[in-house]
Amino acid sequence: MAKRNDRPTLATVAERAGVSIKTASRVLNGEKHVAASTAEKVETAAEELGFRLNSTARRLRAGGRSPYIGVVLSDAADAFQSRAFAAVEAELATHDLRPVVTVVGDDPDREEAFLDECLANDLTGIIVIRAHPEAAETYARAASAPGTRIVTLDPAVNGPGISIVAGDDREAGRLAAEQLLAHGHMALGVIGDQSPSLITTRRLQGIQDAIAGRRGVGWRAYMREDAHDEASAKNVVAAWLGSRSAPGALITLSATVTQGAIDACRRLGEWPALVGIDDFPTAELLDVTVVDRNVESLAAEAVRRLRASAEPSGAGGGGGSLGEGEGSSPSETTGRERVDDGVPDFDNALCVIARGSGEEPPDTR
Structure with a gap:
């Protein structure tokens, strides 16, 4: 027995x-x-x-697909990526789907190996929250494989068969700059993320849009790119604040960079006006003004497109193409998802969350 x-x-x-x-x-x-x-x-x-x-x-x-979805992050410590992943995971759970996650860091080879594993194990699809800047071609190759479904929140990952769900990064940069300009700031220090990043490029374009036609506004002399972590952003801001020609206001192009800048300000006891792009958990406590987007809306749309792409198409009876499904316009259901021009086609409007740091007047001392 x-x-x-x-x-x-x-x-x-x-x-x-x-x-x-x-x-x-x-x-x-x-x-x-x-x-x-x-x-x-x-x-x-x-x-x-x-x-x-x-x-x-x-x-x-039974002929179904795996309940697992590959999810790619470049930096799990980045506030936007962690928020977006939490929202994606919650949305997947409502459809009985589960994420398999990789954090690629500075290793594009790890990203390529993860994609190969996803394809080999017949995962239902892949959601890219942020990719390594050098990985775009890897996704293009993966998307060409039959049955591959890729939805990305990173506009740098694009091409035939890839559906882009991204906010308007150019508009985010414009809103950040206009918030400071509206309060009289003329010397703007801009701290960017990785320079090859399309997100950084578009946010810088938005700042240029806000400054265009305005006389006496300086920012290029203060612009720094490649401050892609808290330590490097902290060093940049500390060097600025310790100089005689420090900018009177700061624009930080990611939540990670914003946190590094705040750390430098706190340590030196200097508090220039500041507007960051993308919210982070302690921003409200620290009275940090940010330009933010609705990550829950991004996640819901990403999962909707991924699931819609797995449904049979109405015309041919075969597997659906990315971008097809409920809510798509006829011009988008041509077999491939159009490459997004940066303007979302769903409800994900950007907003300025004014908490005080972006509304500080210029120091007239």
Whole structure:
């Protein structure tokens, strides 16, 4: 007599079903080329014994797709990426989908290996929150594989078969600059993220848009790019604040950069006006003005497009293309998702959250 705490094994399932261990393994691991009657015997035996069935395998055998979605981040410590991932995970859960996550850091090879694994394991799709700047070609190759579904929040990841869900980064830069200009600031220090980043480039374009036609506004002399972490942003701001020609106001182009700048201000006891792009958890406590977007809206739209791309298309009866599905206009359902021009086609308007730092008047001392 078996002990009460003995757990059923693959061997006991095989014995109960009257098949070999190999056949039981094939059934429970989702291999498709098994007779339906045999599969039914094995699954019945497993259920009777309390053997935990592999729900993913059963779904694959039934012709469904994996419930797993690959999710790519470049920096888990970045406030925007962590917020976006939390929103994506919550949205996936409402559809019985689960994320498999990688954080690529400064290693584009890791990103390529992760994509290969996603494709090899037949994951339902991939959501890119932020990619390594050098990884764009990797995604283009992955998107060309049959059945691949890629949705990205990073506008640098683009091309045929890739659906872009991104806010208007150019508008974000414009709003940040205009907030400071409206309060009389003429010397703006701009601290960017990685210079190859399309997000940084667009945000800088937005700042230029805000300054165009205004006389006496200086910012190029203070502009610094490649401050892509808190330490480098802190060093840049500390050097500015310690000089005689320090800018009177700061624009920080990511939440990580903003946090580094705030750290420098706190340590030196100098508080220039500041507007950051993208909110972060302690910004309200520190009275930091930010330009922000609705990450829940981004996540919901990304998951909607990913799921819509898996639905049969109305015209051909085959697998749907990215961008197809509920809410798409006829011009977008041509077999490939159009590359986004930076302006979202869903409700994700940017807003300035004024908390005090961006409304400080110029220092007239």
